[in-house]
Amino acid sequence: MRKKLAVDMDNVIVDIENHWINIYEKKYGVKIQKEDLLGIPEEEGFPDPVAARALIYEPGFFRTAPAMPGAVEALMKLQTRYDLYIVSAAMEFPNSLKEKHDWLAAYCPFISWKNIIFCGDKSVVVTDYLIDDHLKNLDYTKATPILFTASHNVHVQKHTRVNNWQEVLDLLMKD
Amino acid sequence: MRKKLAVDMDNVIVDIENHWINIYEKKYGVKIQKEDLLGIPEEEGFPDPVAARALIYEPGFFRTAPAMPGAVEALMKLQTRYDLYIVSAAMEFPNSLKEKHDWLAAYCPFISWKNIIFCGDKSVVVTDYLIDDHLKNLDYTKATPILFTASHNVHVQKHTRVNNWQEVLDLLMKD
Numbered sequence: 001m002r003k004k005l006a007v008d009m010d011n012v013i014v015d016i017e018n019h020w021i022n023i024y025e026k027k028y029g030v031k032i033q034k035e036d037l038l039g040i041p042e043e044e045g046f047p048d049p050v051a052a053r054a055l056i057y058e059p060g061f062f063r064t065a066p067a068m069p070g071a072v073e074a075l076m077k078l079q080t081r082y083d084l085y086i087v088s089a090a091m092e093f094p095n096s097l098k099e100k101h102d103w104l105a106a107y108c109p110f111i112s113w114k115n116i117i118f119c120g121d122k123s124v125v126v127t128d129y130l131i132d133d134h135l136k137n138l139d140y141t142k143a144t145p146i147l148f149t150a151s152h153n154v155h156v157q158k159h160t161r162v163n164n165w166q167e168v169l170d171l172l173m174k175d
Numbered sequence: 176m177r178k179k180l181a182v183d184m185d186n187v188i189v190d191i192e193n194h195w196i197n198i199y200e201k202k203y204g205v206k207i208q209k210e211d212l213l214g215i216p217e218e219e220g221f222p223d224p225v226a227a228r229a230l231i232y233e234p235g236f237f238r239t240a241p242a243m244p245g246a247v248e249a250l251m252k253l254q255t256r257y258d259l260y261i262v263s264a265a266m267e268f269p270n271s272l273k274e275k276h277d278w279l280a281a282y283c284p285f286i287s288w289k290n291i292i293f294c295g296d297k298s299v300v301v302t303d304y305l306i307d308d309h310l311k312n313l314d315y316t317k318a319t320p321i322l323f324t325a326s327h328n329v330h331v332q333k334h335t336r337v338n339n340w341q342e343v344l345d346l347l348m349k350d
Contacts, residue, residue: 004299006299085299090293091276091288091289091291091292091293092288094273094276094277094280094288095273097272097273097276097293098269098270098272098273101266101269101272102269105269112295113266113267113269113295114266114295114296115295115296116266116294116295117266117292117293117294117295117299117300118265118266118272118292118293118294119291119292119293119294120287120288120289120290120291120292121289121290124179124181124260124292124300124301124302125292125299125300125301126299126300126301126317127299142301
């Protein structure tokens with residue numbers, strides 16, 4: 001029986017981090033380095049965390065973010081072996097619901113609407129694996145948790161870690 | 176430990192059926208009776224099923240639907256005993272995502288965004304109970320299925336049936 005694989009969107013298949021840095025620079029003329037975000041909640045690495053947070057709520061923020069390197073190709077491969085579900089805590093940002101749907105339709109048209117889940121608490125979504133960048137999701141899942149590296153989680157010492165999509169494939173497509 | 180209760184939106188907490196009949200009449204001047212919808216897929220009870228189906232895709236359709244009688248009050252009561260989740264297959268109608276979110280914010284502000292799930296296939300959402308009007312959800316859930324009566328399911332002979340929200344309370348709040 002095929003196993004069920006749940007994959008988060010932000011900072012896992014969508015490159016929110018670089019997108020956020022670029023938009024902040026475009027709006028405020030200050031380019032921060034990715035190193036400034038290491039090991040802290042994301043917006044706190046920006047000179048003005050409140051202004052940084054406000055950017056997320058602007059129309060288009062999620063729809064215009066780029067894909068993580070190798071993510072789309074890897075998802076296509078994973079789908080040959082797993083029942084693949086996209087599981088995003090999109091409910092926190094209601095304006096992102098349609099944008100995230102449209103992003104997936106554009107970048108991952110091979111993923112059916114039946115396999116997309118927008119939620120808040122991911123603990124009631126039960127799959128065999130969950131790839132996510134946040135402990136608030138990984139610590140409470142019934143799935144085997146896989147931590148996808150993002151700046152904010154570099155100091156985390158638990159869960160199997162993957163640093164990029166090639167490492168996901170090495171882990172889940174081996175043998 | 177509190178049990179988890181998942182509740183569908185359309186035809187369970189939102190009165191889509193009467194709303195659809197009213198909008199069809201307003202647009203096409205023909206009022207069908209609820210009896211015309213008994214035991215058949217919903218749109219097939221309308222004189223022009225294609226036109227009826229198109230109404231669902233019009234902006235505002237989901238946001239302006241009324242609540243089912245007694246639904247909101249019952250959900251408030253159920254929340255005192257259960258971890259309540261709203262689980263809607265909203266992904267089939269991408270334009271409904273924000274509208275369904277806004278509907279819940281307006282009618283059920285006591286339900287946290289963390290407890291709202293918009294999905295396609297509900298089988299990966301695992302709770303103790305699922306109240307739904309569709310066999311495509313109830314037949315594949317790991318939860319105890321509870322069939323909420325809607326015109327299209329009146330002939331269904333399986334699952335525990337509830338005909339209204341008082342019957343839900345009688346079933347789930349007893350003792």
